[in-house]
Amino acid sequence: MGRKLLLENINVPGINSFEVYRKHGGYRAVEKALKTMSTEDVVEEVKKSGLRGRGGAGFPTGMKWSFLAKPEGKPRYLVCNADESEPGTFKDRYLMTHIPHLLIEGMIVASYALGAKTSYIYVRGEMMPQIRILERAIAEAKAEGFLGKNILGTGYDLELYVQPGGGAYICGEETALIESLEGKRGNPRIKPPFPAISGLYNCPTVVNNVESIAAVVPIINDGAEEYAKLGIGRSTGTKLISASGNIKNPGVYEIELGVPVEEFIYSDEYCGGMANGKRLKAVVAGGSSVPILPANLILKLTTGENRLMSYESLAEGAFASGTMMGSGGFVVFDEDQCIVRNTWNFSRFYHHESCGQCSPCREGTGWMEKVLHRLEYGHGKLSDLDLLVDVAKKIEGNTICPLGDAAAWPVASAIRHFRDEFEWHVSHAEEAMGRNYGLAHYADPLPKAETIAAN
Amino acid sequence: MAERVKVTIDGISIEVDAGTTILNAARLIGGDIVPPAMCYYSKLEGSGGKCRTCLVKVSKGSDKDPRPMPKLIASCRTGVMDGMEVQNITSPEVVEARKGIVEMLLLNHPLDCPICDQAGECKLQDLGYEHGSEGTRYEFERRTFEKIDIGDKIQLHMTRCILCYRCVYVADQITDHREHGILGRGDASEISTYIEKAIDNDFSGNVIDVCPVGALTDKTFRFKNRVWFTKPVDAHCDCDKCSGKVTLWYKGEEVLRVTARKDVNGEVESFICNTCRFERKNTSEWTIEGPRKISHHSVISSNHYELANPPAVIRKNPALKEANIEEFERVTRH
Ligand SMILES: Cc1cc2nc3c(=O)[nH]c(=O)nc-3n(C[C@H](O)[C@H](O)[C@H](O)COP(=O)(O)O)c2cc1C
Ligand code: SF4
Ligand code: SF4
Ligand code: FES
Numbered sequence: 001m002g003r004k005l006l007l008e009n010i011n012v013p014g015i016n017s018f019e020v021y022r023k024h025g026g027y028r029a030v031e032k033a034l035k036t037m038s039t040e041d042v043v044e045e046v047k048k049s050g051l052r053g054r055g056g057a058g059f060p061t062g063m064k065w066s067f068l069a070k071p072e073g074k075p076r077y078l079v080c081n082a083d084e085s086e087p088g089t090f091k092d093r094y095l096m097t098h099i100p101h102l103l104i105e106g107m108i109v110a111s112y113a114l115g116a117k118t119s120y121i122y123v124r125g126e127m128m129p130q131i132r133i134l135e136r137a138i139a140e141a142k143a144e145g146f147l148g149k150n151i152l153g154t155g156y157d158l159e160l161y162v163q164p165g166g167g168a169y170i171c172g173e174e175t176a177l178i179e180s181l182e183g184k185r186g187n188p189r190i191k192p193p194f195p196a197i198s199g200l201y202n203c204p205t206v207v208n209n210v211e212s213i214a215a216v217v218p219i220i221n222d223g224a225e226e227y228a229k230l231g232i233g234r235s236t237g238t239k240l241i242s243a244s245g246n247i248k249n250p251g252v253y254e255i256e257l258g259v260p261v262e263e264f265i266y267s268d269e270y271c272g273g274m275a276n277g278k279r280l281k282a283v284v285a286g287g288s289s290v291p292i293l294p295a296n297l298i299l300k301l302t303t304g305e306n307r308l309m310s311y312e313s314l315a316e317g318a319f320a321s322g323t324m325m326g327s328g329g330f331v332v333f334d335e336d337q338c339i340v341r342n343t344w345n346f347s348r349f350y351h352h353e354s355c356g357q358c359s360p361c362r363e364g365t366g367w368m369e370k371v372l373h374r375l376e377y378g379h380g381k382l383s384d385l386d387l388l389v390d391v392a393k394k395i396e397g398n399t400i401c402p403l404g405d406a407a408a409w410p411v412a413s414a415i416r417h418f419r420d421e422f423e424w425h426v427s428h429a430e431e432a433m434g435r436n437y438g439l440a441h442y443a444d445p446l447p448k449a450e451t452i453a454a455n
Numbered sequence: 456m457a458e459r460v461k462v463t464i465d466g467i468s469i470e471v472d473a474g475t476t477i478l479n480a481a482r483l484i485g486g487d488i489v490p491p492a493m494c495y496y497s498k499l500e501g502s503g504g505k506c507r508t509c510l511v512k513v514s515k516g517s518d519k520d521p522r523p524m525p526k527l528i529a530s531c532r533t534g535v536m537d538g539m540e541v542q543n544i545t546s547p548e549v550v551e552a553r554k555g556i557v558e559m560l561l562l563n564h565p566l567d568c569p570i571c572d573q574a575g576e577c578k579l580q581d582l583g584y585e586h587g588s589e590g591t592r593y594e595f596e597r598r599t600f601e602k603i604d605i606g607d608k609i610q611l612h613m614t615r616c617i618l619c620y621r622c623v624y625v626a627d628q629i630t631d632h633r634e635h636g637i638l639g640r641g642d643a644s645e646i647s648t649y650i651e652k653a654i655d656n657d658f659s660g661n662v663i664d665v666c667p668v669g670a671l672t673d674k675t676f677r678f679k680n681r682v683w684f685t686k687p688v689d690a691h692c693d694c695d696k697c698s699g700k701v702t703l704w705y706k707g708e709e710v711l712r713v714t715a716r717k718d719v720n721g722e723v724e725s726f727i728c729n730t731c732r733f734e735r736k737n738t739s740e741w742t743i744e745g746p747r748k749i750s751h752h753s754v755i756s757s758n759h760y761e762l763a764n765p766p767a768v769i770r771k772n773p774a775l776k777e778a779n780i781e782e783f784e785r786v787t788r789h
Contacts, residue, residue, distance in 0.1 A: 168640065185637065190504035190532050354641035356618060357505050363559040366642045370595045387592060394555030397526045398507055 042113035048224035050236035055209030083172035088329030125167035232258030235310035245332035248272035278334035286326020289406030291413030350407035495531035547778035573669030687747035
């Protein structure tokens with residue numbers, strides 16, 4: 001069994017209450033940090049741990065913290081991004097539902113490290129139960145002296161608030177989140193300035209994902225070195241993976257980074273293999289925004305080595321043959337799934353969620369959605385495939401925020417890796433309405449590296 | 456005095472105050488190397504960054520950190536650094552990206568120029584002509600909206616809007632209270648006045664002048680005449696609300712409309728009040744200064760579009776020639 005740091009006690013009855021959580025070693029990190037460590041020590045420890053942001057971009061958390069500007073006379077803020085709306089990702093919700101105090105504890109330690117006296121947890125609007133759970137947990141922690149004025153007699157004050165969002169995916173983008181938190185329309189800001197210099201109410205702000213903040217707790221408890229022993233290379237520690245799709249055991253798994261993808265899918269410890277005896281066709285490894293890969297490329301690198309669940313290994317091969325860790329939303333497709341339909345479905349999502357500020361994303365997402373709809377419903381053209389690739393290229397990199405890229409990659413990668421299936425939807429339009437393309441050659445052993453490179 | 460920094464845009468160097476944006480530095484140089492700007496408006500704080508037509512390539516970040524920037528960046532919202540090198544029309548990548556942006560901006564645009572009051576002074580027409588492709592690859596129904604009256608003098612025809620947000624910034628910054636914002640999301644966004652509630656403010660008419668397209672038009676001028684048949688004349692009056700400096704647009708003896716004066720970048724020199732704009736349509740109410748100089752690029756002065764003749768830097772470079780192939784074809788065909 002892999003070591004668990006976040007979900008170790010998840011099945012303990014009553015762990016969502018302060019009392020039980022405390023009995024199982026909870027809030028030790030707050031005591032340790034506030035009583036024995038300076039704020040710089042905490043930042044240094046997180047830096048040394050190698051923890052990387054779990055919200056999608058994988059930016060080193062300690063480094064992000066050290067970039068926070070510290071001008072005199074200006075408050076600083078920590079904002080926890082609990083907007084989790086990426087299709088295929090549901091780990092933050094799981095954590096907040098079952099072990100809310102882990103997040104609260106992480107928030108206290110992180111706020112202390114950053115010198116924040118007011119911190120926010122911005123929760124996706126649809127998550128009403130989680131909002132209530134968190135508010136209860138905050139009230140409990142406050143009653144026990146872990147929040148509010150003069151925490152544990154150390155002189156450190158912290159108020160923690162839960163703010164429900166309105167349920168827009170774009171409010172998960174950190175600057176849109178800040179706008180929304182300020183009570184405005186959730187449009188991403190144009191950067192620079194970055195939140196570290198001018199964020200919430202124009203004050204220096206750090207935005208971190210729920211899981212990133214929760215991971216600070218074991219880092220402080222066990223020390224950065226212990227944490228960094230887990231994982232592989234620059235992917236240290238453990239990661240929550242939301243596994244869904246055609247697998248036997250969908251759910252949230254805490255893995256040690258570096259587990260082979262094959263083991264993750266087929267081992268009984270994790271997904272338990274494919275459901276209903278079907279064969280694996282494709283995987284979206286990090287939430288809907290990352291490139292989709294066919295079975296052969298997700299299991300193996302083009303060198304023939306196993307692909308691992310780590311930031312580096314998933315990204316190996318870049319766009320040509322790789323994908324990304326993203327938010328850890330692991331969606332598995334079996335041979336009965338239609339890639340065209342899935343791509344259309346994703347594009348519908350991005351079209352619906354684009355904030356509409358910048359023209360390539362506002363117009364391009366709708367355009368791709370319409371072309372994909374036409375392909376899926378049997379009146380596409382062969383030229384549509386190149387058109388889609390070109391539109392995706394015109395969006396990618398030319399927008400204000402990464403939602404544009406996130407809308408472009410799934411489409412561009414699906415056409416790159418599943419072109420035959422798209423073409424079949426055009427050449428056999430009627431048949432495609434009645435049955436699926438099937439597995440075809442998508443699980444065949446990879447050809448030699450050179451031939452792929454030449455593509 | 457502010458610190459001066461040196462920036463080079465398409466091979467032309469200039470010294471500007473630190474903190475100047477790339478776009479404004481390019482405007483100081485002037486000519487073909489100025490990126491088109493559909494949303495940025497120097498007089499509206501916070502504007503810019505949205506339309507993406509002003510994207511440029513930074514091939515050298517600065518003398519201190521010469522690394523190029525990984526992506527194309529919006530020149531209207533990026534400050535220059537000392538020693539920075541920027542490519543606009545000399546980068547095939549920029550030309551290609553811009554073509555894509557123009558196609559996106561026109562994707563849902565009704566192209567109803569023949570019946571649009573803005574035709575002839577429309578920034579989107581100019582942009583499409585200078586940087587766009589001949590046709591669109593979009594084969595779906597375009598989005599449409601009902602026309603809305605914003606008060607009795609202004610009409611909003613959302614179907615033509617490119618969501619540059621300029622009018623929103625005007626409403627925010629020029630008028631005392633904001634009645635007008637954006638509703639909806641993505642390509643269903645629309646300018647709204649919170650359900651047709653009239654903007655009732657002395658300066659609301661300025662939204663007409665800042666609108667780059669024919670989405671916000673002057674109802675007192677609607678369908679009266681094509682702009683290129685009218686004669687612009689600078690005039691002023693003693694106004695207690697605004698500068699009183701305007702352009703009168705004549706047809707014969709009659710003043711058909713009043714607008715603020717626009718500079719070479721198409722921006723107003725100073726905002727004017729609604730009284731000057733809508734109420735003072737008699738010559739006797741104005742002191743005439745003389746004919747308004749209109750750029751020779753404009754259809755208003757020349758009655759025809761100048762040929763888009765690519766500048767020498769492009770003509771001499773094979774890669775750039777390739778990127779600008781459509782522009783060349785257009786020139787040789789004439
Ligand atoms: C469109 C969009 C949606 C996003 N949604 C989320 C989200 O729901 N949760 C999240 O933690 N990060 C989300 N992010 C990433 C955040 O912008 C930000 O990078 C992250 O919260 C930083 O936290 P981390 O460094 O701890 O990962 C999103 C980004 C984009 C562009
Ligand atoms: S990329 Fe899309 S979501 Fe992001 S700012 Fe632009 S329009 Fe909005
Ligand atoms: S109405 Fe005009 S000024 Fe307002 S956003 Fe649309 S195009 Fe811009
Ligand atoms: S003018 Fe710069 S993005 Fe619109």
